[in-house]
Amino acid sequence: MIAIVDYGAGNLRSVANAIAKLGYQPLVTASSGELAQAQAVILPGVGAAGDTMESLRRLGLVDVVNQFIADDRPFFGVCIGLQVLFSGTEEGGWHECLGVIPGRVKRLPSGLKIPHMGWNQVKQRLSHPIFEGIPDGANFYFVHSYYGEPEDSSLIAGETEYGLPFASVMVKGNLVATQFHPEKSGEFGLRLYQNFIKLAGISRQ
Amino acid sequence: MLTKRIIPCLDVKDGRVVKGTSFIQLRDAGDPVELAAFYYKEGADELVFLDISATPEGRDTMVDVVERISEEVFMPLTVGGGLRSTSDMRRMLKAGADKISINTAAVLTPNLISEGAQKFGSQCIVVAIDAKRIEGGKEPKWEVYTHSGQKPTGIDAVEWARRAASLGAGEILLTSIDADGHRAGYDIELTRAISEAVTVPVIASGGAGTLEDLYQALVAGKADAVLAASIFHFGTHSIRETKEYLAQKGIPIRI
Numbered sequence: 001m002i003a004i005v006d007y008g009a010g011n012l013r014s015v016a017n018a019i020a021k022l023g024y025q026p027l028v029t030a031s032s033g034e035l036a037q038a039q040a041v042i043l044p045g046v047g048a049a050g051d052t053m054e055s056l057r058r059l060g061l062v063d064v065v066n067q068f069i070a071d072d073r074p075f076f077g078v079c080i081g082l083q084v085l086f087s088g089t090e091e092g093g094w095h096e097c098l099g100v101i102p103g104r105v106k107r108l109p110s111g112l113k114i115p116h117m118g119w120n121q122v123k124q125r126l127s128h129p130i131f132e133g134i135p136d137g138a139n140f141y142f143v144h145s146y147y148g149e150p151e152d153s154s155l156i157a158g159e160t161e162y163g164l165p166f167a168s169v170m171v172k173g174n175l176v177a178t179q180f181h182p183e184k185s186g187e188f189g190l191r192l193y194q195n196f197i198k199l200a201g202i203s204r205q
Numbered sequence: 206m207l208t209k210r211i212i213p214c215l216d217v218k219d220g221r222v223v224k225g226t227s228f229i230q231l232r233d234a235g236d237p238v239e240l241a242a243f244y245y246k247e248g249a250d251e252l253v254f255l256d257i258s259a260t261p262e263g264r265d266t267m268v269d270v271v272e273r274i275s276e277e278v279f280m281p282l283t284v285g286g287g288l289r290s291t292s293d294m295r296r297m298l299k300a301g302a303d304k305i306s307i308n309t310a311a312v313l314t315p316n317l318i319s320e321g322a323q324k325f326g327s328q329c330i331v332v333a334i335d336a337k338r339i340e341g342g343k344e345p346k347w348e349v350y351t352h353s354g355q356k357p358t359g360i361d362a363v364e365w366a367r368r369a370a371s372l373g374a375g376e377i378l379l380t381s382i383d384a385d386g387h388r389a390g391y392d393i394e395l396t397r398a399i400s401e402a403v404t405v406p407v408i409a410s411g412g413a414g415t416l417e418d419l420y421q422a423l424v425a426g427k428a429d430a431v432l433a434a435s436i437f438h439f440g441t442h443s444i445r446e447t448k449e450y451l452a453q454k455g456i457p458i459r460i
Contacts, residue, residue, distance in 0.1 A: 013300070014275055021279070046326045113404060113405060115405070117328065117429070118209075119207070119210070120208065121206070144328075186245070186279055186280055190279060
């Protein structure tokens with residue numbers, strides 16, 4: 001079963017719709033028990049990483065998420081769901097995050113339109129099964145003002161250019177995270193979710 | 206490189222697309238779900254739905270329409286029209302919209318912009334500005350109109366765009382009242398003035414008649430995206446043809 005973490009983020013439905021379109025029935029839940037039992041967990045997100053962390057703390061979900069990732073079980077962080085994996089974010093003052101990926105979340109450089117909003121290319125730095133069927137340089141839909149900078153650059157599977165090159169896809173064992181929204185990125189976005197589900201070894205119900 | 210976005214806009218009344226379209230491929234050209242799926246397949250970068258229903262029942266129908274579209278279409282969806290409160294916004298976002306466009310309500314209650322941005326994030330809040338050129342001045346000036354372009358406000362459009370962005374709007378959807386419906390090109394001066402005044406993305410709207418018009422709005426107008434209705438709906442130009450034209454002229458485009 002694929003669980004989507006329900007902490008009040010606005011775009012849960014789109015993520016659930018994308019997973020459903022692929023032929024799976026996702027469970028949208030805020031229950032730590034249900035999350036612990038899931039075969040795969042998706043953490044979606046829009047807004048600010050600090051707020052998301054606060055919601056996860058309030059709902060008592062920090063431990064289960066950390067444990068799930070520590071056990072190297074299949075986990076997918078989307079947008080803010082990528083950013084909260086870092087040590088912390090500079091958005092709205094320093095906010096500590098999950099610390100799964102050592103590094104900081106920083107503001108995109110000024111001089112360009114912020115937020116970075118629209119379709120941009122993902123350059124594949126690693127040959128990884130998460131990209132199966134997706135051409136190098138394919139466009140995905142972004143909307144964000146901050147980006148994560150990992151200390152360990154070997155985690156960067158895909159990179160995107162906006163004022164500077166930043167990590168748009170990160171992979172660490174069974175942990176996958178994207179700064180863009182696969183659920184808003186057309187057929188290649190759906191394919192990315194499909195690849196993740198396949199890597200997680202989940203079959204259609 | 207970030208690509209420029211091509212955005213078809215659909216007016217929906219009581220759950221049906223108005224002004225119609227002339228796609229013979231569609232079984233029902235008035236069905237917003239079918240049209241959305243059509244544009245999705247065609248390669249549109251985003252879709253904007255404007256609900257022009259005058260009744261609460263009509264607006265309830267829109268929620269259902271958005272729900273059905275978001276099950277089929279995996280691209281960004283903006284919904285506007287008649288949304289007056291953060292609870293109206295929440296309802297649409299929960300239904301599957303990604304962004305909410307507010308126009309008259311934002312002018313009447315500017316705090317709605319900051320409240321919405323705080324609750325849902327700036328990226329969700331699009332402030333739509335309908336602007337009309339003020340004749341006779343030395344410098345070009347534009348006035349903001351509300352209530353579907355019917356009511357002058359005395360507010361300067363450039364100033365309002367700046368204020369909206371500083372209150373937390375994540376994007377400006379700019380329509381020239383003078384150009385809208387004439388298919389003789391966007392108001393380039395207006396588009397550039399607003400685009401240079403704010404650091405958030407600007408969508409140019411109103412007046413698209415030819416593909417060159419779209420090109421000019423993006424280059425001379427410095428818009429980040431172009432919105433059009435009739436040139437797409439009546440099949441004058443397909444999305445694909447539009448994108449190939451712009452790409453050929455050197456605009457970064459997702460093909």
